[in-house]
Amino acid sequence: MSCRSLSRTALIAMAIVLYCHTPLHAQTVDAPAGLSGKLLLTGGVTQVEGSAGGGLTPWAVIGGYGSEDQIGANAYYTRVDVSDYGLDSYGVLVGFYDRFEISLARQRFDTQRIGAALGLGSGFEFEQDIVGLKWRVAGDAVVEQDSWLPQISIGLQHKRNKQGDIVRAVGAQDSSGTDVYISATKLYLAQSLLLNGTLRFTKANQMGILGFGGDRRDSYRAQLEMSAAYLLSRQLAIGAEYRSKPNNLGIADEDDWWDVFLAWAPNKHVSMTLAYVDLGNIVIADDQTGYYFSLQGGF
Amino acid sequence: MTLRLICCLCFFLAAPLSAENSVPDPAPAHPELRPVLDDFGGMPGLTALMDTFMEIMLEDPRLRPFFEHTENDRIKRQLAEQFCVILGGDCVYTGRDMVESHNGSIIDRADFNALVEDLQIAMDRHNIPFRSQNKLLAILAPMHREVITPKAE
Ligand code: HEM
Helix, strand or coil, X not given: CCHHXXXXXXXXXXXXXXXXXXXXXXXXXXXXXXXXXXXXXXXXXXXXXXXXXXXXXXXXXXXXXXXXXXXXXXXXEEEEEECCCEEEEEEEEEEECCCEEEEEEEXXXXXXXXXHHCCCCXXXXXXXXXXXXXXXXXXXXXXXXXXXXXXXXXXXXEEEECCHHHHHXXXXXXXXXXXXXXXXXXXXXXXXXXXXXXXXXXXXXHHHCCCECCCCCCCCEEEEEEEXXXXXXCXXXXXXXXXXXXXXXXXXXXXXXXXXXXXEEEECCEEEEEEEEECCCECCECCCEEEEEEEXXXX | CHHHXXXXXXXXXXXXXXXXXXXXXXXXXXXXXXHHHHHCCHHHHHHHHHHHHHHHHHHCCCCHHHHCCCCHHHHHHHHHHHHHHHCCCCCXXXXXXXXXXXXXXXXXXXHHHHHHHHHHHHHHHCCCCHHHHHHHHHHHHHHHHHHCCCCCC
């Protein structure tokens, strides 16, 4: 069982959060000089593949609270529970000078009872590791309020699935693959609204959980991902996301994903995201809806 | 293909940014924001807000160094005037432009954000609606170009 290592990760994440949460100064200031120079929530949260963004999709923001001359970092743990499956994802990211981001993430996808139906065994798990890189190439999502230019970043996510034999048996062509994306993010302060659009070039089946490329199609496809967040206060945002997906495997149709979320950052060291997600069909199981919970700690 | 597209995009986007000559107006009037000024309590509200704002900055180790030896009564008055004009009030801004006001200090992006944070805290304490806060901040944010010290290349 993976429960032990999972709860260990969660504990480490909690420890980081608690450590960072020790009161730094009166209620006014939650960042010491020289650290965490970004404004609250402007580094986004960590998406399910480990990059800074919303819940499902990377944004052009650089993760962590480091501003132009600073380094920021955080760790996250995310649990997605839908009708027939569970997904755990955790990892770390470091943002350098609000310019460059590097992230490491692990995903563990629990097939629960469907595993038995597929002949893999009940509770069979797919696991993959993801290395992400992101580079801010233009713009500033927050301060350029009189310009239409959004913040633009390009990034990649290199993924290695550890169940190579099985993903190939279902029709995937590869057990590893690299997604490349370009994201544009802009905060419309006068409207208290943040918008993001991401164009991702990918061969991944269900993010890579079912490998890369397929019997139906084995080429890179452009996918559109969109997020909108409305800021209710400095600490609180609500929003929705949509992520289109390719459809490479003959054995099962792959649906687009969407969610509605609530993100809360009481201070710069911790944030929590709660969402309702609809992942559509995932291998013989339709209508995979459920909740998404993510905890993040850092500076 | 993608790379070429990105290059073209950057080139295209960079063009309008280079057209900049005189120092921008430190207090551009936005008559349409008059209702926001009401949320701030007019000039009396702004004057009270600046007392709180300056108090918070002087307690903040990140900002105290900038304001411990300045004429803060004057700065507070000028800030209130500036915000009043921006929010469409019948006021006159009598201070200096944003370059002249700030070229005596070395100010980076983290300092800028710290000041915005303290202003947000002050506005929260004065119960100014979050949406109205953001409408003011949307006008102030682009002033980072004059306020933040340019990096020596
Ligand atoms: C959009 C943001 C800002 C606005 C609208 C603003 C506005 C002003 C105004 C109206 C004055 C008085 C002008 C005058 O003396 O005639 C002033 C002075 C000053 N500001 Fe700012 N400011 C901003 C950001 C900052 C930041 C980020 C810092 C430093 C962290 C800063 C530090 C100062 C100092 C030290 C003075 C006094 C200068 C002196 O009297 O020699 N300001 N500012």
